[in-house]
Amino acid sequence: MTDPRFDALLAAAPGLRLTTERSDLEHYGCDWTRRWTPAPLAIALPASIGEVQALVRWANEHDIAIVPSGGRTGLSGGAVAANGELVVSLERMNRVLAFDPVDRSLTVQAGIALQAVHDAAREHGLQYPVDFGARGSCTIGGNIATNAGGIRVIRYGNTREWIAGLTVVTGAGDLLELNRGLLKNSSGYDLRHLLIGSEGTLGIVVEATLRLAEPAPPTNVMLLALPSFEGLMQVFAAFRERLQLEAFEFFTDRALRHVLAHGAQAPFDEVHPYYVVAEFAAGDGAHEAAALAAFEHCLDAGLVSDGVISQSDAQAAQLWRLREGITESLARHAPYKNDVSVRVSAMPAFLAEAQALLAREYPQFEVVWFGHIGDGNLHINVLKPEALEAADFVGQCESVTRLLADTLARHGGSISAEHGIGLVKKAYLEGTRSGAEIAIMRGIARVLDPNGIMNPGKLLDR
Amino acid sequence: MTDPRFDALLAAAPGLRLTTERSDLEHYGCDWTRRWTPAPLAIALPASIGEVQALVRWANEHDIAIVPSGGRTGLSGGAVAANGELVVSLERMNRVLAFDPVDRSLTVQAGIALQAVHDAAREHGLQYPVDFGARGSCTIGGNIATNAGGIRVIRYGNTREWIAGLTVVTGAGDLLELNRGLLKNSSGYDLRHLLIGSEGTLGIVVEATLRLAEPAPPTNVMLLALPSFEGLMQVFAAFRERLQLEAFEFFTDRALRHVLAHGAQAPFDEVHPYYVVAEFAAGDGAHEAAALAAFEHCLDAGLVSDGVISQSDAQAAQLWRLREGITESLARHAPYKNDVSVRVSAMPAFLAEAQALLAREYPQFEVVWFGHIGDGNLHINVLKPEALEAADFVGQCESVTRLLADTLARHGGSISAEHGIGLVKKAYLEGTRSGAEIAIMRGIARVLDPNGIMNPGKLLDR
Incomplete structure (x- = not known):
């Protein structure tokens, strides 16, 4: 901690927690990718918006790159700090700030874990419907930075759909309060949506107002075994037509074998090449009859060869584990x-x-x-x-x-x-976004982050 | 048509329809606001994306301002051309280009009327759920430019939620195909959302891919009479808690009197100071019982003093007319x-x-x-x-x-x-958007429209 530049930072933000411990540099300098060796300059753990603004201004003055850091569960290297950057972890800014029953909204600090958001929503008889396996570690700030999707997009959309307001410190150090929880607001460019999915290259998300939904209906989970890949979309069509799908997830027998090796229980006696986990609104006889009709239609058409439907929440969780356990079971490979x-x-x-x-x-x-x-x-x-x-x-x-x-x-x-694109897909962005689009993105980055300090090297070369 | 600059334009786009007829200048030079005297340079009616690109490039070369023009039903002066601009009307680009039953999407040219979109969706057994009174005249391009809301936002959200893809000619003349109908796409800044609500200041929307929804459920319409303004939000809470609301609209007795003077039929014998039109999913006894319960709760609490529920589609339309007829009935004032x-x-x-x-x-x-x-x-x-x-x-x-x-x-x-902000609310934008936000908007406009030719003077001074 002998770098003289830190004196200026601590003068501007006297209470800021800052660490250069080697174990911290390693811990906070990487995400779930393992391709890069963490080498940050230091780790800042601000506890307030004021501290975030102070450190962004300091970084601008000293030309120091910033890597915003949530739960570091990303798979694209977006939170990797391998080039002497200042990692700004939001982990101390992890509180629920407000719940409003009329607006059905929850205002949180960006460092709160997704699981804690789920819990807070449930406490108020509502749900925050974005969900995926990393829920215990990933943070809302990170979810927003990548417009996280997950297992319920088919029913509820991506993170983007649930952000009613966003408080952001831009790369220039400006504090923006975007959309402020409004349902209708036609007052110029929606910068909230620009920040969502920007992977920390335009600013640091510090707070968010999340829309909440009615609690999910009771559901059933069905596991289907498929003899071939070709029929998969027809199975999807047969189920979508008859049921309100909450999730429709696919995996191969290879994937299943890894999860089973990791301790899960085999769902069928026989081996099948492909599987689907479908979750759908249930709770009355009509839904179950519709599910059965969809299943029988697929069976008759030779599209599925076996199936099992959950008889309890525990069994539903067991079936889900076959899909949700895949990422973890592959990690050691x-x-x-x-x-x-x-x-x-x-x-x-x-x-x-x-x-x-x-x-x-x-x-x-x-x-x-x-x-x-x-x-x-x-x-x-x-x-x-x-x-x-x-x-x-x-x-x-x-x-x-x-x-x-x-x-x-x-x-x-x-x-x-x-x-997200992060580091791992940057070289392939041109196949998805045109040259004109990329040039516009670059121009926009210069507007919000004129000195190019925000997560440089991620998403775009600037 | 003697302006020599037009020769260059017609050389670049030989088939382009261009008019300087006085009646055309007046017709295409204004929207539903009546504060400005139309004074465009000319009206262009392109029939293809190529023609739109050619005229944007020509406008850049000759420093001519462009006013994109949809149905001109706007109320903020966003489509007014009072300063020698070239009006670009999309009215000849009004076709349905594709329907996809798997994606449940409709791809249209931007000049198509909202009503025609509704009809096309219905033909395929689905709905495009954004709706409002100007549906017969307004166009999808204009709806996108203002992120139009309307009477079903409470249930379905604004236009923004239904745009899966957007084809745009930017102020620099670049053709962007944004998001291309994808449900999940985390590949950098979502320029689609930046264009939605940008009021023609960044580019011209030429095509859009719209998400369609399941057909609306059968509904009932209820008209409520309220003795006071103070109870309004409690009435809303009582209904929202018990019913799936499709619309919840409010008006005063003064508004009603104008609609009645315009030929509508009085809903109650007595006069009440305030009214609500509520539409809600119905079709089975449970829904109707819930509606009655909400009504009786409000009646007992003194929050409503009378009510009527539609017994037929014709009566529902009649009740809706009391709310939807307001704007028209006020126009002559x-x-x-x-x-x-x-x-x-x-x-x-x-x-x-x-x-x-x-x-x-x-x-x-x-x-x-x-x-x-x-x-x-x-x-x-x-x-x-x-x-x-x-x-x-x-x-x-x-x-x-x-x-x-x-x-x-x-x-x-x-x-x-x-x-939208257009001309009429520009002076008040600072109350809604901070100085930093407005500066960022200005910077973004320079990226997409470097010569400032796109709808200048609207939304922001640049």
Whole structure:
């Protein structure tokens, strides 16, 4: 802590907690990607908006890059600090500030964990419906920075849909209170939506007002076994037509094998190549009859070969675990992750091409497919063979990602559905966004972050 | 048509329809506001994206301002051309381009009328749920430019929520295909949302992909008579708690009198000071019982004094006419319009202050209140006394709008809920958006429209 620049910072923000302990630098300098070696300058843990503003102004004066840091559960390197940046962790700004029963809104500090938001909403008889596996660690600020999606997008949309107001410190140190919880506000450019999904490159989200929803209806969970990939979209159509779907998730037998090896219980006696977890509103006989009708229709058409429906909350959780446990079960294989999307209607054609591409290009690797099929979002994880060096493995994967990006471009898809671009997909952004769009993004970044201190190197080169 | 600059334009876009007929200049040069005298340079009626790009490039070369033009039903002067601008009417680009049953989306040219979108969605067994009185004339492009709201926001949100993709020609002449219909796309700044609500200052919307919804459930309409303003939010709470509200609209007896004078039928024998039109999902006994329970609760509490529930679609339409006919019935009084919003929870305190303010400042004028109370959106129309000159009237109103803007700022509200800022509210933008926000908006406008040719003078001075 001998850097003289810190004296100026602590003079501007006397109470600011700042650390350069080696273990802190390592802990706060990386996210769930493991490709980069953490090397931040220091870690700041502000406790107030005033401290965040002070440190952004200081960073501007001293030309120091800032990496905003939430739960660091990201998969794209968006929160990696490998180049002497100041990491700004919001973990001490983690309180619920207000609940309003009339507006049905919850105002929180950005460092609050998603799980704590769920709990606070439930306490008031409502729900915050964005949800995914990292709920215990990820923070609302990080969710907003990546417009996080997850397992209920098919029913409730992405994080974007639930942000009624956003308080942000821009890269220039300005404090913006965006939209202030209004339902209707046609007063110029909606900067709230510009900040959502900007991956920390325009400013630091410090507070948010979240819309809450009516509690979710009672649901049932069904696990379906599919004999082939080709029928997947027809199964989706059959269920969507008859039921209010809350989730519709897909995974392969390879994915299941990893989860089972991790301790989960096999759902069927036989092995099937593909599986779907469907969750749908239930609670009365009509819903269950509709679910059964959808299942029987698919069975008769040869689209599914087996199925099980949850008889209790415990069994529903067990079925969900088969899908939600995948990411964790793959972690020790250092997977190279693709998180791609196309329009749902484009899914069959894209799937066919992508499968052929990966079978041709990755004969030496194990490829695990799963994802939010009802949203057009596929996760494609390539597992690293133990014998292969990490750098070699990533290099081989990246040459294939280039081809996958071309395939996506032809099908009007996106190289990142919900993980964000960060560091890992930056080289492929051009397949998803045109040169003109990227030039405009660059220009906008210069407006909100004129000195280029906000998360430089992520999303775009500026 | 002797202006030599037009030769260059027609050389670049040989088929472009261009007119300088006096009647055309008057017709296309104004919107529903009547404060400005139309004085455009010419009217262009492109039939293709190529023609739009050609004319934007030509306008950049010749430093000519462009006013994008939809149905010109706007109430904020956003489509007024009073300073030698080129009006670009999208009325010839009014086709449905594609429907996709899997994506449940409709791709349209921007000049299509909202009513035609409703019809096309219905043809496919779905609905496009944004709706308001001007549906027959307004266009999707204009709806997007102002993020139009309307009578079903309480249930379905604003236009913003229904735009899956947007094709735009920027002020620099670049063609952007934004989001391309994807449900999940975390690949950098969401420029689609930046364009929505930008009032033609960043570019011209040429095509859009609209999300469609399941058809609306069967509904019932109830008209409630209220003895006082103070109970209004409690009535709203009582109904919202028990029913799935599709609309919850409020108006005063003064508003009703204008609609009745315009030929509508009186709903009650007696006169009541305030009214609510509530529409809610119905179709089974449970819903009707819940509606009755809400009504009886309000009756017992003295919050409502009378009510009527529709017994047929025709009667529902008749009840709706009492609310939807207001704007038209006021038109001949050259009303000065305020379209303000606050958070729903802030409504009671704001209402009390705003009522006191207007009673004090407008003793000489008739003030008509109505609006989308469930969204926190109030329309306040001040009627021009016949004897008063229009300019004097507007001048007197504007000094009060200044005070109203201050009141709104104190309650965290917006000077424009759904009409947009345009020309009429530009002077009051600072009460709703901070100086830092406005500076950022200005910077963003320079990125997308470097020569400042897009709808100059609207929304912001640049």
